[in-house]
Amino acid sequence: MRGGYMKKKGTKLALLFGAVPFIMLVLALPLVNRIEPVILGLPFLLFWILTWVMLTPPILFAAYLCEKRFNKTKEGESE
Amino acid sequence: MNVALVIIFATIGISAGVGIFAGRRVKMNLENWTVAGRQFGLILIWLLMAGEIYTTFTFLGASGWAYSKGAPAFYILIYGALAYTLSFFILPALWRVGKRHGLHTQPDYFVKRYDSRSLGVFVALVGVFSIIPYLQLQLAGLGFIVEVASDGAIPSNTAIIIAFVLTCVFVYTSGLRGAAWVAIIKDVMMLVAVGVVGIGVPIIYFGSPGKMFEAVMAKMPEHLIFPGSTPNMDVGWVMSTVLLTGLGFYMWPHVFGSAFSAKSDKIIKRNAIIMPFYQIPILLIFFVGLTAFLVIPELKNGDMAFLELVNRTYPPWFMGFVGAAGAVTAMVPSAILVLFASTLLAKNVYQAAFRPHAKEETVLRLSRIMVLVITAFALVFAIFFPNELVNLLILGYDGVCQFFPGVVLGLFWKRVTKEGVFTGLVIGLAIVAFLILTGRDPFLGMNAGFVGLIGNGFFTMVVSLTTKPKRLDIV
Numbered sequence: 001m002r003g004g005y006m007k008k009k010g011t012k013l014a015l016l017f018g019a020v021p022f023i024m025l026v027l028a029l030p031l032v033n034r035i036e037p038v039i040l041g042l043p044f045l046l047f048w049i050l051t052w053v054m055l056t057p058p059i060l061f062a063a064y065l066c067e068k069r070f071n072k073t074k075e076g077e078s079e
Numbered sequence: 080m081n082v083a084l085v086i087i088f089a090t091i092g093i094s095a096g097v098g099i100f101a102g103r104r105v106k107m108n109l110e111n112w113t114v115a116g117r118q119f120g121l122i123l124i125w126l127l128m129a130g131e132i133y134t135t136f137t138f139l140g141a142s143g144w145a146y147s148k149g150a151p152a153f154y155i156l157i158y159g160a161l162a163y164t165l166s167f168f169i170l171p172a173l174w175r176v177g178k179r180h181g182l183h184t185q186p187d188y189f190v191k192r193y194d195s196r197s198l199g200v201f202v203a204l205v206g207v208f209s210i211i212p213y214l215q216l217q218l219a220g221l222g223f224i225v226e227v228a229s230d231g232a233i234p235s236n237t238a239i240i241i242a243f244v245l246t247c248v249f250v251y252t253s254g255l256r257g258a259a260w261v262a263i264i265k266d267v268m269m270l271v272a273v274g275v276v277g278i279g280v281p282i283i284y285f286g287s288p289g290k291m292f293e294a295v296m297a298k299m300p301e302h303l304i305f306p307g308s309t310p311n312m313d314v315g316w317v318m319s320t321v322l323l324t325g326l327g328f329y330m331w332p333h334v335f336g337s338a339f340s341a342k343s344d345k346i347i348k349r350n351a352i353i354m355p356f357y358q359i360p361i362l363l364i365f366f367v368g369l370t371a372f373l374v375i376p377e378l379k380n381g382d383m384a385f386l387e388l389v390n391r392t393y394p395p396w397f398m399g400f401v402g403a404a405g406a407v408t409a410m411v412p413s414a415i416l417v418l419f420a421s422t423l424l425a426k427n428v429y430q431a432a433f434r435p436h437a438k439e440e441t442v443l444r445l446s447r448i449m450v451l452v453i454t455a456f457a458l459v460f461a462i463f464f465p466n467e468l469v470n471l472l473i474l475g476y477d478g479v480c481q482f483f484p485g486v487v488l489g490l491f492w493k494r495v496t497k498e499g500v501f502t503g504l505v506i507g508l509a510i511v512a513f514l515i516l517t518g519r520d521p522f523l524g525m526n527a528g529f530v531g532l533i534g535n536g537f538f539t540m541v542v543s544l545t546t547k548p549k550r551l552d553i554v
Contacts, residue, residue: 014168021164025157026321030314033304035296041289043296043303049153050362053160056355060167064352 010070014063021059024052083229083399087238090268090403094261094410095245101260102253109443112254113183113422114339123259124341124350129357130262130411131334132159133269135220138405139382141361145368147381149307152365154321160355161325167351170329171344172490178339184419185335185482186427192489193497194549196431201501202482203427205508206332209475210420211457213331214413216472218243218461221409227386228402230395236462238406243461246410247454250418251447255340258414265411268404270360276389276401277363280370283392288366294373302372315524323529327480333412333419335486417457421449474515477528481507484532484539492543499543507535 028048035043042050105111119127137155144152176182180191185206190199221242222235249257281291295302306313329335341347364385371384375391378384389401425446430437437445484507485500510531514520520527 018164018168021160025160026318029305029318033314035300035303038292038296041287041292043292043300045150045304046153046365049156053156053355053358056160056164057352060164060352060355063167064348 008067008071010067013066013070017059017063017066021052021056025049081229081232081399082396083402084232086396086399087225087229087233087403087406088241090264091242091245091406091410094264094407095249097264098246098249098257098261098414099252101249101256105253105256107254107443109183109422109426109439109446110181111256112443112446113336113418114177115255115259117178117340118342119259119340119346120342121346121349121353124337124346125353125357126262126266127255127259127337127340127415128334128350128354129266130258131331131337131415132357133266133360133408134412135217135224135405135409137361137364138269138273138408139220139224139385141364142368142371142385143381143383145365146371146378146384148309148312149302149372150305151307151309151312151317152368154317154324156358156361156365157317158321158324158328159358159361161321162328163351163354165325166329166338166354167348169487169490170338170347170351173335173486174338174341174344174347176490178344182339183336184422184427185330185332185486186423186431188335188489189485189500190427190431193485193500195497195501196435198497198501199427200431201504202485203332203423203431205478205481205504207420207423207428209478210332210416210423211453211460212471212475214416214420214453214457215460217409217413217416218457219465221406221413222461223382224386224405224409225402227383227390228398228405230398239461240458242406242410243413243454243458246414247417247450250414250421251450255337255415255418258411258418259340261407261414262411265404265407268400269408272401272404273360273363275397276385276393277360277366280374280388280392281366284370284374291366291370291373295369298373311521311524313524316521316526319521319525319529323477323480323526323532326483326532327476327528330479330482330486332423332479333415336419336422337415417450417453420453421446424449424453473520474512477511477515477526477531478508480528480532481511481535484536488539488543494548495539495543496546496548498546499539499541502542503535503537503539506538507531510534 032048033045037044039047110116141152141155182188186199186203189202190196218239222239225233225238226235281288285291285294302308305317338347367388368384371388375387378387389398426442430442481504484503488495511528514522514527522530
């Protein structure tokens with residue numbers, strides 16, 4: 001496990017997916033700090049935050065599938 | 080007959096009963112008591128983790144922040160999603176280390192990974208020091224909610240004593256299992272309360288949540304973007320705060336320890352995927368705070384927003400239901416906090432420092448005695464010095480976040496050493512204490528804990544690279 005963790009293809013892809021919430025919910029904040037356009041009745045800032053919070057489960061699920069598919073060792077590799 | 084009173088006492092009583100019942104037929108040893116024998120499946124882990132996240136602060140604080148500060152409250156919605164994303168990558172690896180070496184607590188991990196008992200004792204002391212004010216906040220919130228909800232029929236101190244003593248009874252008998260079972264009651268009640276109020280009040284007063292937002296935008300549009308109605312919580316503050324709280328969330332000793340209670344690493348991973356759905360109630364709590372912002376703008380204390388609005392809108396029995404939900408919402412995290420504070424003191428401070436060869440039964444017995452000690456201590460503080468410790472909470476939160484480099488680098492970086500972790504930790508804590516105690520938080524527009532974490536990470540790596548690593552076989 002040790003050392004090899006970062007080198008597996010599935011893990012790399014999974015980490016890419018994992019970076020998405022951080023980009024959208026942290027780095028992008030200065031760009032979305034606005035009220036207009038109002039979408040579904042929500043001011044844009046809140047709409048943006050809510051959207052990416054709700055997209056986090058599908059994003060993590062995609063990461064999960066990547067690990068499963070590309071990493072040779074089975075995921076439940078506990079004793 | 081005060082209906083609210085009956086509902087509140089019945090809920091507290093039933094919860095305690097369920098908590099005690101949860102430990103029946105389980106042969107108690109340290110493993111069963113602290114990490115429930117590593118038996119929890121997806122549902123119990125989810126409930127347990129949610130039980131830790133949804134505290135009285137979420138109830139009162141999130142609505143209070145939306146009410147008095149506005150947009151900066153949104154950080155609460157964000158950091159959870161970041162914390163769960165991180166947990167997807169970190170917790171399964173941590174769980175495997177925990178399983179392989181039979182770890183129960185966060186300091187156990189530091190001792191094993193860095194082969195240093197003194198580092199373990201240090202981490203345990205910082206952990207306990209951070210947990211106590213957090214526990215204090217739960218008790219204060221509990222007393223406050225019950226007193227207001229029962230319209231003064233149950234004074235705050237009475238509520239605190241009854242609910243907390245019962246909590247400690249089920250922690251004593253059932254350990255972590257008790258907390259997880261009571262979390263079921265708590266979750267259902269809290270979701271009902273938040274759902275009814277969060278969807279209800281915008282509709283009752285404005286016709287729909289959308290119309291409520293229109294009214295806020297008409298009244299004060301800047302309330303809905305950073306920095307909201309605050310002078311210093313601008314985008315930079317939000318970004319650094321969500322990063323810090325997101326990274327730090329699983330560094331709380333009780334949250335960290337509960338991760339070991341999962342049945343497998345796979346369960347932990349799948350749990351991380353579904354956790355963000357639990358953020359939806361927070362949105363509803365914001366609705367309540369913002370509605371209160373329009374309907375009752377004259378409140379002096381923003382934390383009253385939720386309860387005051389419920390009081391004006393719903394019949395007394397529903398107020399009792401909210402009070403009961405608030406009481407259990409405090410009981411579950413309190414239980415877990417007491418459990419881990421006790422184990423840290425008994426196992427990671429007392430045993431590690433004075434009796435390295437104590438038997439496991441001795442440690443369990445001592446942990447249970449510590450439950451009583453901490454209960455007594457917390458009650459005395461809650462009743463006689465209610466405000467002293469709450470001020471330390473920020474210090475505690477920013478403090479546990481400083482464990483992050485030691486935990487994560489320990490899992491994924493061969494070169495990290497105990498000297499590096501020790502140095503980084505001390506420097507991080509020193510920065511945090513200095514900035515907060517001298518009133519420099521936020522510092523240059525950034526959260527003080529985040530500044531500490533940068534210094535901490537930097538020194539952890541630099542010192543690690545100049546010292547010799549050992550124990551590479553652990554992870």
